[in-house]
Structure formats: structure tokens, C-alpha cells
Amino acid sequence: MEQITSSYILDYLKNNEIHLASTHAKLCTPIIRRMCQKMWYIIRFGEIxxxxxxxxxxxxxxxxxxxxxxxxxxxxxxxxxxxxxxxxxxxxxxxxxxxxxxxxxxxxxxxxxxxxxxxxxxxxxxxxxxxxxxxxxxxxxxxxxxxxxxxxxxxxxxxxxxxxxxxxxxxxxxxxxxxxxxxxxxxxxxxxxxxxxxxxxxxxxxxxxx
CATH class of the missing domain: 3.40.50.1000 (HAD superfamily/HAD-like)
Incomplete structure (x- = not known):
């Protein structure tokens, strides 16, 4: 699993022409990284x-x-x-x-x-x-x-x-x-x-x- 950083996320969005429409004002790299790790290991998580x-x-x-x-x-x-x-x-x-x-x-x-x-x-x-x-x-x-x-x-x-x-x-x-x-x-x-x-x-x- 690649290291999830702010630059990695922004580059991914840009390269895949994905529009960023955040639904959480406080959502940032640590919680995104945590969610990705859970999905990587197929661990279910509840609502944020x-x-x-x-x-x-x-x-x-x-x-x-x-x-x-x-x-x-x-x-x-x-x-x-x-x-x-x-x-x-x-x-x-x-x-x-x-x-x-x-x-x-x-x-x-x-x-x-x-x-x-x-x-x-x-x-x-x-x-x-x-x-x-x-x-x-x-x-x-x-x-x-x-x-x-x-x-x-x-x-x-x-x-x-x-x-x-x-x-x-x-x-x-x-x-x-x-x-x-x-x-x-x-x-x-x-x-x-x-x-x-x-x-x-x-x-x-x-x-x-x-």
C-alpha cells in the first residue's frame, strides 16, 4: 500500500480528472489514511x-x-x-x-x-x-x-x-x-x-x- 499523503491525493484526483467535493470540512490526511488502511485490510468501519x-x-x-x-x-x-x-x-x-x-x-x-x-x-x-x-x-x-x-x-x-x-x-x-x-x-x-x-x-x- 502506497503512503497516503496530501500530494498523493491531489495528484491522483488531477490525473484521473476527479472533482474534489468534500462533504466534511475537517476531513484530512490522517483520517483518509486510516480509512484506506481499513479498506486495504478489508476491515469494516462505521460512519465518520x-x-x-x-x-x-x-x-x-x-x-x-x-x-x-x-x-x-x-x-x-x-x-x-x-x-x-x-x-x-x-x-x-x-x-x-x-x-x-x-x-x-x-x-x-x-x-x-x-x-x-x-x-x-x-x-x-x-x-x-x-x-x-x-x-x-x-x-x-x-x-x-x-x-x-x-x-x-x-x-x-x-x-x-x-x-x-x-x-x-x-x-x-x-x-x-x-x-x-x-x-x-x-x-x-x-x-x-x-x-x-x-x-x-x-x-x-x-x-x-x-
Whole structure:
């Protein structure tokens, strides 16, 4: 299967003299790619649903803070590690362009209250208006299991979701959800390019599973 890109789609339409008459203002490359993959593997999918609720499921270590086990991170006065400047700019870009709710998936999520988390982000120059977190992981679930629990128990099937994480276990997410995964490198963290990917996923709309 060829890589589905905007230029590929436009070239195909032009070469085959097909008039583009989009019925969805938010339909874009990520969701088209997802639909093509399902058709390629003969997987039935339901109707496309668009929703105003957007969520960024955000890890911290390996996303905002470099995961360097051999090196002690630098801390600010609140006792929490410094965020990468590029990651700060990338996350703020996502927030500014989507107004999405941040949902913290990090293992640190239950250590601080929502108010304290907002202060942590504010001290690092990130303006967050809507912030939430996964419930305490008392059952020692994997990150994949935690996210699936949040997704299934919270009625989020019609919501627009992007998962930003460096946890490799998330590659085992169900097909539909894996298309909403932006995997970071623990050393490189969240970049401007990955922020653009996250924004595209959020603006693509929710694809209801069959």
C-alpha cells in the first residue's frame, strides 16, 4: 500500500480528472489514511463522526522531560523536572490550535492535584485552561490498559483524541486507537513536527469503530 499523503491525493484526483467535493470540512490526511488502511485490510468501519471534544493524553517523561536514567534531571523550585524548551513550544502550539483538554497519563499523575499540575505547567510557561488526569493506577495496569480503561469507561468513542507518549506498549493498542498515537523518542521528546501530527489527528475527527 502506497503512503497516503496530501500530494498523493491531489495528484491522483488531477490525473484521473476527479472533482474534489468534500462533504466534511475537517476531513484530512490522517483520517483518509486510516480509512484506506481499513479498506486495504478489508476491515469494516462505521460512519465518520465529528465532535468538538478534543483530548491530548499526555505523558511527561520522554515527552516533556528527557528520559535519561544515567543523568539526574534539572529541577525547578517546585521540585519537578525542567521541561525541554522545544517541547514546551510544541505543546503550547497544540493547545493554542485545538483548545484540547490535557489528560495526564504520566506515572506522576496522582502525586499532584489538578491545581498543582496547572501550577507546574504555568511555571514552565505553558498556559493550560482544561486539565485532567487518569485515575490512580492502583491495579498496576500497563499504560495501554490505563488508556483503554479511560476510553471505554468515559464514553469517548465520539471524541477526538491524540495520545502523546514514548511507551512502546502502546503499539499494541487496538487498530483504531493506534492511529491516534504520536510516539516520541525519549531523548528527542515532543517536537514541532510531532505537534503538527498531533494537531492533524485532532482535527481529523473521530472515526467510530465498527
Amino acid at each position: 463522526k465529528l465532535c468538538d471534544d478534543m483530548y491530548v493524553l499526555l505523558d511527561i517523561d520522554g515527552v516533556m522531560v528527557p528520559a535519561q536514567s544515567w543523568k539526574r534531571p534539572e529541577f525547578l523550585q517546585d521540585g519537578f523536572p525542567v521541561f525541554s524548551l522545544k517541547s514546551i513550544q510544541a505543546l503550547q502550539k497544540i493547545i493554542n490550535k485545538t483548545d484540547a483538554t490535557l489528560v495526564l497519563t504520566t506515572s506522576h499523575k496522582s502525586i499532584y492535584s489538578i491545581s498543582e499540575w496547572k501550577d507546574i505547567f504555568k511555571l514552565r510557561g505553558i498556559s493550560v485552561s482544561a486539565l485532567d488526569r487518569l485515575t490512580a493506577n492502583d491495579l498496576n495496569l500497563s499504560r495501554k490498559e490505563e488508556i483503554l480503561q479511560w476510553y471505554n469507561s468515559g464514553g469517548h468513542s465520539d471524541d477526538q483524541i491524540v495520545i502523546i507518549d514514548d511507551d512502546k506498549s502502546l503499539h499494541a493498542l487496538p487498530f483504531d486507537m493506534k492511529q491516534n498515537l504520536v510516539m516520541t523518542s525519549p531523548m528527542v521528546r515532543l517536537t514541532d513536527e510531532l505537534a503538527d501530527d498531533a494537531i492533524s489527528i485532532l482535527k481529523a475527527g473521530a472515526l467510530a469503530p465498527a
